[in-house]
Amino acid sequence: ALEKNGCNDLVIIGGVSRPDFKNIRVDVGALKALPFLLSLRKGGDDHVLSRVVRFFEQRGYRVHGAGDVLPELLMPEGTLTQRAPSADDETDMALAFKVVRALGQLDIGQAAVVASGRVLAVEAAEGTDAMLDRCAELKRQGRSYGTASGVLVKAPKPGQEERVDMPTIGPETIVRAAEAGLSGIAVAAQHVLIAECKRTIDTANERKVFLYGTPWAEQEPGNAGETGNKPDA
Amino acid sequence: ALEKNGCNDLVIIGGVSRPDFKNIRVDVGALKALPFLLSLRKGGDDHVLSRVVRFFEQRGYRVHGAGDVLPELLMPEGTLTQRAPSADDETDMALAFKVVRALGQLDIGQAAVVASGRVLAVEAAEGTDAMLDRCAELKRQGRSYGTASGVLVKAPKPGQEERVDMPTIGPETIVRAAEAGLSGIAVAAQHVLIAECKRTIDTANERKVFLYGTPWAEQEPGNAGETGNKPDA
Structure with missing residues (x-):
């Protein structure tokens, strides 16, 4: 969805919950990301969130902190x-x-x-x-x-x-x-x-x-x- | 009460709660122990419990752990x-x-x-x-x-x-x-x-x-x- 709208910069605000594997909607993007999503099931929160940021960065997005912007x-x-x-x-x-x-x-x-x-x-x-x-x-x-x-x-x-x-x-x-x-x-x-x-x-x-x-x-x-x-x- | 009954050995079993200062019965023993009881209001649990043991030991009681006895x-x-x-x-x-x-x-x-x-x-x-x-x-x-x-x-x-x-x-x-x-x-x-x-x-x-x-x-x-x-x- 981000790609279609020409969005290149992300600001992630608010609590991040781990994906609930029972409720994930399976679309093509989700299927491609599946090995990544499964990898989120282990480790401490910080470990998980760093990987979320890396995931987006590897796909060419710039990730900003709320504090950088405001x-x-x-x-x-x-x-x-x-x-x-x-x-x-x-x-x-x-x-x-x-x-x-x-x-x-x-x-x-x-x-x-x-x-x-x-x-x-x-x-x-x-x-x-x-x-x-x-x-x-x-x-x-x-x-x-x-x-x-x-x-x-x-x-x-x-x-x-x-x-x-x-x-x-x-x-x-x-x-x-x-x-x-x-x-x-x-x-x-x-x-x-x-x-x-x-x-x-x-x-x-x-x-x-x-x-x-x-x-x-x-x-x-x-x-x-x-x-x-x-x-x- | 311990003194009157000739008790010299103590085994303390079960959870120890901090004294609730609203409910302490004021008898002579409690008055004598007051500075000690007040000192229990600060610090971590372990700190407090060590002092409880020392309090009894200084009065000549032997304090045993449940594991020593059983x-x-x-x-x-x-x-x-x-x-x-x-x-x-x-x-x-x-x-x-x-x-x-x-x-x-x-x-x-x-x-x-x-x-x-x-x-x-x-x-x-x-x-x-x-x-x-x-x-x-x-x-x-x-x-x-x-x-x-x-x-x-x-x-x-x-x-x-x-x-x-x-x-x-x-x-x-x-x-x-x-x-x-x-x-x-x-x-x-x-x-x-x-x-x-x-x-x-x-x-x-x-x-x-x-x-x-x-x-x-x-x-x-x-x-x-x-x-x-x-x-x-």
């Missing part, structure tokens, strides 16, 4: 909200970034929640929304042990194909984080997309949740977690 | 079921053990699920049962992408206080793993408890889920993951 969608550095991270939040953020880096190295997920020094939840295939709902459930059960705090951290995996799978937050993320009783959200600046930026910030202010962009140096996975998490305060 | 509860090496891990399962097991070791080093959790090379779920504060229910949900949504496989791996965290927080599996674990469509469960031999051993194995055979004890060398976190996961076949 840089104003990228999370800036610093605090975007009235509420800023407290010293306790910073401690939780530092641990959560350490966890997310460890997850990323194993191509597991892009997000984690830490509250009072304890890792409440870690994202794998279920995605950030389901992870936050789980934290809200832990809170309801009294298993987040009464702290009215906690930080969601999101960052890309090392070497992640950011053109197709950039971590994203939006108003829904804020609402779910608030339901889970978190004090805020910290993400890797310039490496996370904010959907509906104004509404996201307004929602965060209403819900008294902070939104913080942490300087992010992908090339120094060893120490950037320690040095890169301080608000400029 | 060694027959400990998972042995090798396959316990009619079904044994396939070559694909072994690959998933190796990755899952690598993930669990990485989690353990950060005091996050004791379990992970890997299917076809992809990390489906990682355990943090929610526990293994909730994690398996999540995998069943991913399967229902078609997001485990149609593979009728996957392995649950459970192992202790490095330096974990095994006397109070030994990872445990039982018939319920088997049922939930089967619901999630997993082919089996692999755990660190001698470092995981099996509750109701016979019923657990019978349930696994009924559900055609394998149960495998992987040789486990806690002192070599670097390479034991690679060398220690082969079934003796």
Whole structure:
């Protein structure tokens, strides 16, 4: 379908699900692509998405990231909200970034929640929304042990194909984080997309949740977690 | 209450929840222990449990692990079921053990699920049962992408206080793993408890889920993951 319409540039936005092999429509293009589609059944998400990009590039398309086309969608550095991270939040953020880096190295997920020094939840295939709902459930059960705090951290995996799978937050993320009783959200600046930026910030202010962009140096996975998490305060 | 009854030895069995500060009964003993109880509000689970053990030891109690008292509860090496891990399962097991070791080093959790090379779920504060229910949900949504496989791996965290927080599996674990469509469960031999051993194995055979004890060398976190996961076949 892309060929017929003379399209040569692709911007891939939004979540990418693995193909569901029960529902694939078999047309000629799909038959030609079948060995490729079958190869997507194995491996971590990042592995799969890089291959999707390569698949299109090998066929002559240029693949752009949403951030290349609309840089104003990228999370800036610093605090975007009235509420800023407290010293306790910073401690939780530092641990959560350490966890997310460890997850990323194993191509597991892009997000984690830490509250009072304890890792409440870690994202794998279920995605950030389901992870936050789980934290809200832990809170309801009294298993987040009464702290009215906690930080969601999101960052890309090392070497992640950011053109197709950039971590994203939006108003829904804020609402779910608030339901889970978190004090805020910290993400890797310039490496996370904010959907509906104004509404996201307004929602965060209403819900008294902070939104913080942490300087992010992908090339120094060893120490950037320690040095890169301080608000400029 | 322990003092009055001349009890000097403790065996702590079962899940340990953090104290819920709303419901603690204030008696003299609790008042004396208050600074200690408050200190339990921070840090990872392992950190907390080690302090619980130290608390009792400092008061002259001997704390025993369930495995010391009833060694027959400990998972042995090798396959316990009619079904044994396939070559694909072994690959998933190796990755899952690598993930669990990485989690353990950060005091996050004791379990992970890997299917076809992809990390489906990682355990943090929610526990293994909730994690398996999540995998069943991913399967229902078609997001485990149609593979009728996957392995649950459970192992202790490095330096974990095994006397109070030994990872445990039982018939319920088997049922939930089967619901999630997993082919089996692999755990660190001698470092995981099996509750109701016979019923657990019978349930696994009924559900055609394998149960495998992987040789486990806690002192070599670097390479034991690679060398220690082969079934003796």
